[in-house]
Amino acid sequence: MTRAGSRRLVLLHGLWMHGVSMYWLAAQLRAQGWDPEIFSYHSVVDGPERTIGRLVDVLGDGGETAIVAHSLGGLVALQALCLAPALPVSRVVCIGSPLAGSRAAAGMARWPGAAGLLGRNAPLLQTGFPCWQGRAEVGAIAGRVRVGLGALFAGFDGEHDGTVAVAETRLEGLADHALVDASHSGLLFSRAVADHAVAFLRDGRFQAGAPGAGTR
Numbered sequence: 001m002t003r004a005g006s007r008r009l010v011l012l013h014g015l016w017m018h019g020v021s022m023y024w025l026a027a028q029l030r031a032q033g034w035d036p037e038i039f040s041y042h043s044v045v046d047g048p049e050r051t052i053g054r055l056v057d058v059l060g061d062g063g064e065t066a067i068v069a070h071s072l073g074g075l076v077a078l079q080a081l082c083l084a085p086a087l088p089v090s091r092v093v094c095i096g097s098p099l100a101g102s103r104a105a106a107g108m109a110r111w112p113g114a115a116g117l118l119g120r121n122a123p124l125l126q127t128g129f130p131c132w133q134g135r136a137e138v139g140a141i142a143g144r145v146r147v148g149l150g151a152l153f154a155g156f157d158g159e160h161d162g163t164v165a166v167a168e169t170r171l172e173g174l175a176d177h178a179l180v181d182a183s184h185s186g187l188l189f190s191r192a193v194a195d196h197a198v199a200f201l202r203d204g205r206f207q208a209g210a211p212g213a214g215t216r
Contacts, residue, residue, distance in 0.1 A: 008062055009034040009201070012055075014071025014096070015043045015121065021188055025068065028194035034066075034201070043072055044119030048079060051121075055080045059087045066201050067092040067136075070188055071164070074099060074140075075124050081134045091175075091204060093197045094140045096161055096187045098168040101128035103156070132173030139176040139200040141193055142169040147183040161187065178206040 009029060011022045019040030026036040039058060041051045055076065059065055065088060069077045074097025081087060098105070105125035132138050143161030159166040163184035170177060182190040199207040 007034050007201075008065045009036045010055075010058065010065055010067050011036050011038045012067065012069035012073030012077055013038070013040065013043070014069075014073050015119075015125070017043065017070070022070070024189050025194060025197070028191075029068065029198065029201075032198045036068075041076075043121060047120035048076065048124050051076055052080045052083060056084045056087065059089055060084070064088045064090055066090055068095065068197055068201075069093070069097065070095045071097055071184065072121060072125060073097070075128065076121075078129060078132065078134070078138070079124060081136055082129075085134060089136045091201055092136050092138045093200050094138060094169070095193060095197070096143055096164050096169065096184050097140065098125065098164045099128050099132075099140060099171040099174075100168045101126055102164060102168060104163055107155070128168070129171060132171050137175040137200075137204045138171075138173070139178070139196075139204075139206060140169045140171065140174055141178050141180060141187065141196055141206075142166040143182040143184060143187045143190075144179055145181055145183040145186060147186070175204055176200060176206050 011026055013019055013021045019038040022038050029036050067077045074094030077092055102125045109122055144159045146160055147162040156165050161184040178196050180190055180192040187193050196206045
């Protein structure tokens with residue numbers, strides 16, 4: 001139940017992670033007046049149909065809601081909003097999400113031993129979205145510290161966070177885009193990310209004057 005005077009917020013984690021990975025970020029957002037609840041799901045075993053069905057039920061039960069999602073979680077969130085466009089979701093912050101599709105995932109899919117690690121969400125990770133036209137305002141935050149194994153499969157030729165390329169986080173129709181100095185996993189523990197998320201949830205724009213803000 002949302003606390004009196006607070007605002008409902010649903011957090012989604014990424015591939016190979018658990019809801020606990022969102023605890024630090026949830027604490028930062030709670031301190032700013034939000035009432036975060038973590039949506040945990042089986043990112044490999046469960047397919048998108050089951051996960052998205054559960055998420056639609058959660059988002060439809062509780063009034064106006066915002067979303068903060070990391071990596072695959074951002075794709076899951078936007079897919080839920082595409083399938084249920086009337087959901088009362090006002091703003092979504094995607095953190096390190098390959099919204100335009102993941103080259104690392106596509107590279108892994110070509111390796112028999114690695115393809116299974118992507119689970120049933122592989123198609124969503126590989127293809128992403130052509131654009132965003134939904135009701136919710138969507139902002140994307142990308143990292144540019146090149147630490148991660150994803151680069152071994154992707155062969156990035158531009159800025160990336162070790163797993164996702166900055167270019168993969170950009171999408172036509174985004175309300176705003178920001179770059180921060182963090183790796184893919186480090187995005188979850190970045191003060192800059194937390195500050196940007198708070199600003200976007202409040203104003204629909206990332207933190208004014210902060211490094212990397214307004215780079216869409």
